Amino acid sequence: MKKLMPTYFPEQNYHKLPYLAVRWEAVKTALQLGIFDHLLEPKNASDLAALIEGDPKNTEYLLNALTALGYLHKKDGCFCNSEQTERFLTSRGETGLAEHLLTCDQWNEPVLNGQMLNLIREGAPATRDMVSEQVWADSARKSINSIRCGRAQKIARLLSTFPDFDRWQKVLDLGAGPGLIGIAVAAAHVSLQCHLFDRPTVVNVAQDMIEEYGMEDRVKTISGDYSVDPLGEGYDAIIASYTLNFYNEAKKLALIMEKCFAALNSGGCLIIFSGGLSAEKTQPADLIVSWLSSSLMGQEFSFEENVLPQAMLSAGFASVRTKALNDQLIAPYGMAEFHVARKL
Ligand SMILES: C[S@@+](CC[C@H](N)C(=O)[O-])C[C@H]1O[C@@H](n2cnc3c(N)ncnc32)[C@H](O)[C@@H]1O
Numbered sequence: 001m002k003k004l005m006p007t008y009f010p011e012q013n014y015h016k017l018p019y020l021a022v023r024w025e026a027v028k029t030a031l032q033l034g035i036f037d038h039l040l041e042p043k044n045a046s047d048l049a050a051l052i053e054g055d056p057k058n059t060e061y062l063l064n065a066l067t068a069l070g071y072l073h074k075k076d077g078c079f080c081n082s083e084q085t086e087r088f089l090t091s092r093g094e095t096g097l098a099e100h101l102l103t104c105d106q107w108n109e110p111v112l113n114g115q116m117l118n119l120i121r122e123g124a125p126a127t128r129d130m131v132s133e134q135v136w137a138d139s140a141r142k143s144i145n146s147i148r149c150g151r152a153q154k155i156a157r158l159l160s161t162f163p164d165f166d167r168w169q170k171v172l173d174l175g176a177g178p179g180l181i182g183i184a185v186a187a188a189h190v191s192l193q194c195h196l197f198d199r200p201t202v203v204n205v206a207q208d209m210i211e212e213y214g215m216e217d218r219v220k221t222i223s224g225d226y227s228v229d230p231l232g233e234g235y236d237a238i239i240a241s242y243t244l245n246f247y248n249e250a251k252k253l254a255l256i257m258e259k260c261f262a263a264l265n266s267g268g269c270l271i272i273f274s275g276g277l278s279a280e281k282t283q284p285a286d287l288i289v290s291w292l293s294s295s296l297m298g299q300e301f302s303f304e305e306n307v308l309p310q311a312m313l314s315a316g317f318a319s320v321r322t323k324a325l326n327d328q329l330i331a332p333y334g335m336a337e338f339h340v341a342r343k344l
Helices: 014-033 045-052 056-068 083-088 098-111 115-122 133-142 144-160 180-187 200-212 250-263 285-296 307-314
Strands: 072-075 078-081 170-174 193-198 219-223 235-241 264-275 319-325 336-342
Touching: 014 056, 014 098, 045 056, 056 072, 056 078, 078 083, 098 115, 098 133, 098 144, 098 285, 115 285, 133 144, 133 200, 144 180, 144 235, 170 180, 180 193, 180 200, 180 219, 180 235, 193 200, 200 219, 235 250, 250 264, 250 307, 264 307, 307 319, 307 336
Parallel strands: 170 193, 170 235, 193 219, 235 264
Antiparallel strands: 072 078, 264 336, 319 336
């Protein structure tokens, strides 16, 4: 033997990396073709292929792969959804995530299929329009199921453990999107009134949710742009969940903090949920990966460490408490932070 073979072996399985994209592509294809909707009743590959106008042989390869990945069961050549797939990957009902997952995929589109290479070489293109009301209204509607798959309920449960929760009478959900967090918080309390604030087209979505859950007597919408319009007043708590990320410039953030401070009663609190980026901006990995497409496209939505607590204190809040949240229902894209600032 002329030389010895290496004696260092990888600790990670690097060979799996190129196939991670194939796993998502298999699920994505199934979502696009409505395969999980078709498999509400068991079917063999050729019957399913006829329904989706697919090639029978390749349809069977895809179904076998989805079974291998745990999304389907196969018995005697017939495929059906697993219990979790039935609940969460069909397009039906209150918990189907198909539309939401395909929307998230669209956000990643600019960095896929080799385009990341160009973005690294050439830098970010002219920015995408992140402020179009229609974009927000569409994304609010498509996020309904993802938020009521546990996130709204978990946030409401978290807030209901606050010592003064029972005394809250009026709460603002700022940048409420479809409003399910505010609705869940109101539902966890016997009497509090909640105002859902968002842009005009988005509050239409929130209004639909108020009606769906029959909360018209205690939950109202306010439409406007919170960077310029009044927020109302006399709140015991203001919840801002993943909305101030779009105002991470110091000046704009300071202005919104001051407005929140003024809108709160004495003893009230401002509660912000945000991604908790580490000082070196290298953790948490899932969060960084989920924002990478936007970052490379020239839109930075993360807060650097301590920016939010500092802005809260500068606006006049007496104290700020920050906690990390690892619950994957509240923080599906990697550890989140929640900051609670109290006004004396
Ligand atoms: C990522 S969504 C978060 C929705 C919800 N709070 C949640 O946690 O699921 C951000 C929301 O903030 C709203 N928003 C952003 N800027 C706003 C502004 N200047 N005025 C009113 N709403 C705004 C958007 O319309 C959108 O519905």
